[in-house]
Structure formats: structure tokens, C-alpha cells
Amino acid sequence: MLTYQIDAKDHCRRMDSFMRNLLPTAQFSYLKKLISSGHVKVNGSPVEAAQLLKFADQVTLKESSKTAAFLARLTPELDILFEDSWIISLNKAPGLSVHRTEDPDEVNLVDLAETLLQKRDGVGRLRPVNRLDKGTSGAIILAKSAVAAGMFGKMVQEEGLGKLYLALVEGKLQKQGVIDAPLDGKESQTSYLRLFHGGGVSLLAVYPITGRMHQIRQHFRMIGHPILGDKRYGGRGLTGFTGHALHSFKTTLVHPATGEEVNIPAPLPEQLMRLVSRYSAVSEKNLLDTLDQLPASGPLPA
Numbered sequence: 001m002l003t004y005q006i007d008a009k010d011h012c013r014r015m016d017s018f019m020r021n022l023l024p025t026a027q028f029s030y031l032k033k034l035i036s037s038g039h040v041k042v043n044g045s046p047v048e049a050a051q052l053l054k055f056a057d058q059v060t061l062k063e064s065s066k067t068a069a070f071l072a073r074l075t076p077e078l079d080i081l082f083e084d085s086w087i088i089s090l091n092k093a094p095g096l097s098v099h100r101t102e103d104p105d106e107v108n109l110v111d112l113a114e115t116l117l118q119k120r121d122g123v124g125r126l127r128p129v130n131r132l133d134k135g136t137s138g139a140i141i142l143a144k145s146a147v148a149a150g151m152f153g154k155m156v157q158e159e160g161l162g163k164l165y166l167a168l169v170e171g172k173l174q175k176q177g178v179i180d181a182p183l184d185g186k187e188s189q190t191s192y193l194r195l196f197h198g199g200g201v202s203l204l205a206v207y208p209i210t211g212r213m214h215q216i217r218q219h220f221r222m223i224g225h226p227i228l229g230d231k232r233y234g235g236r237g238l239t240g241f242t243g244h245a246l247h248s249f250k251t252t253l254v255h256p257a258t259g260e261e262v263n264i265p266a267p268l269p270e271q272l273m274r275l276v277s278r279y280s281a282v283s284e285k286n287l288l289d290t291l292d293q294l295p296a297s298g299p300l301p302a
Contacts, residue, residue, distance in 0.1 A: 006057040016049040023070035094137040094243025138248025139266040162252035165206040168245035179219040191298035199279035207298035
């Protein structure tokens with residue numbers, strides 16, 4: 001029996017995401033069978049693919065020669081959060097561009113993901129469904145075909161994605177609020193909940209009600225509380241920190257092909273966890289417990 005203890009980097013990760021990163025070259029059918037047959041357990045109990053793992057959970061996997069052949073020898077280059085035959089969702093690192101840029105030598109997420117799928121499946125043409133700024137970390141969704149891109153693009157346009165971000169901002173804000181301020185002449189609204197405050201900064205759960213370009217970054221600059229590391233919008237520089245302190249933590253959608261609601265959480269980058277602990281003096285346990293209890297939606301405009 002193979003045994004794994006869940007640490008902070010896997011807290012709030014889906015079970016199927018954990019298995020995909022543990023066995024990166026295994027086929028979908030094999031991973032599905034391991035979970036559905038009870039060969040994977042959490043704290044001694046059978047588990048479902050969408051179940052979220054928590055800090056200190058114990059995952060056990062029945063050992064076999066086939067499983068051993070699929071085990072990752074090194075940490076995978078990309079963190080896969082969710083994958084099916086239609087899409088792949090990845091936990092984008094801060095400072096990594098999603099698309100190709102003017103610099104032909106700059107690494108980007110699409111190229112890395114296409115290379116991964118080419119090696120594993122022999123195919124790999126991907127099209128981004130949503131966007132994240134270069135400095136922002138968290139869940140990004142890539143469609144595996146033109147058909148999938150069309151279906152998911154239409155879903156995003158008509159229904160939108162449920163989005164929950166975490167942001168570390170300058171100063172102390174009220175416990176909750178809604179920023180209602182037009183951007184580029186368009187109605188724009190962002191709601192937030194303050195989770196922790198200390199060291200002159202606040203950790204917020206942020207819920208964009210609309211989806212304008214750089215909306216969260218611009219809105220918090222407009223109310224005098226810019227995001228740390230976001231120098232473009234007035235945030236202080238952070239030595240040794242890549243990108244800015246904004247993370248796309250949870251993405252929810254209704255799958256246009258299956259009709260099922262899909263919840264895609266993206267565990268926090270280690271850099272951001274250290275930054276939160278440094279400024280707010282909150283313990284790792286308190287932070288992780290708070291993440292477990294975050295509501296799916298924030299306060300709405302009056």
C-alpha cells in the first residue's frame with residue numbers, strides 16, 4: 001500500500017487532480033477505475049473524484065506493478081487541477097504568460113501544456129477558455145479542440161464562470177463591501193470579504209460580479225488599497241516574489257457537454273502562503289481552515 005500525507009500545497013485539491021499529478025502518464029480510464037473501485041482511499045474510506053482533500057488527510061493507494069510504472073519520479077512541470085476529454089485546467093504559476101508574447105523565447109502556459117499532451121497522448125492543440133493576467137496565479141481552462149473551445153466560449157459568454165479570488169492588499173478594509181465603479185465606460189462591480197488583517201495589509205476573498213479587463217486590480221487601486229506586488233496599479237514591490245498577490249482560487253462552471261456543475265479549486269502557491277503568514281501573522285492552520293469555509297459568492301450590491 002502506498003501512503004501519502006496531504007500538506008498545504010494540496011489542501012483544497014480535488015482527488016482526481018491529486019491522482020493525475022501522482023500518476024501523470026496514466027490513462028483517464030485507469031485513474032477513474034482506481035478511484036471507483038476503492039483502490040484509493042482517504043483516511044481509510046472510499047473517495048469520489050471531486051472530493052476535496054484537506055491538510056493532514058492520509059491518502060492510500062493499492063500498490064501494483066502497473067501503478068508503480070505510472071508514478072511520477074519528479075514533480076510534474078504543470079499542476080493539473082481538472083481534466084476530461086473536453087478541457088484541461090491548470091494551476092498557472094505567477095509570472096507565467098498564458099499566450100505567446102512578442103518575445104519568441106518567453107515560456108508560456110499554452111506551449112508547456114501542448115508539449116505535455118503531445119508527450120502523453122500524441123496530440124496537443126489547446127485554446128484558452130478564460131484569461132489570467134501574467135502576474136496572477138490560479139486556475140486557467142484550456143479547450144482540447146475547436147468544438148470544445150466553441151462550446152465553452154459560448155458558456156462563458158452567456159453564463160459566465162463562478163470565480164473566487166484571494167488577494168493581499170494594502171491597508172485595512174471594512175469586513176465586507178462592494179466596489180461599484182465603471183471601467184472603460186462599462187458597468188463593473190467587485191465584492192469582497194476581509195479574511196485577515198495585520199502588518200498593514202489585508203487578505204481578501206474577492207468575487208468579481210462582472211468580468212472587465214484587470215477589473216480586480218483596477219478596483220482596489222481606485223479605493224486606495226492596491227494589490228501587493230502590482231506595481232502597474234500602485235502596489236508596492238515585493239522582493240523575491242514573482243507576479244502580484246492575486247490568486248484565482250476557485251472556478252465553478254456548468255459543463256456544457258455533460259450538464260454537471262464542476263468545481264475547480266486551485267491550491268495556493270507556496271510563495272503566496274509565505275507572504276500571507278509574514279504580513280498577517282496568521283498560522284498556516286488558521287489560513288487553511290478559513291479557506292475551507294469561504295462562501296461560494298460574496299456580498300452583492302445594495
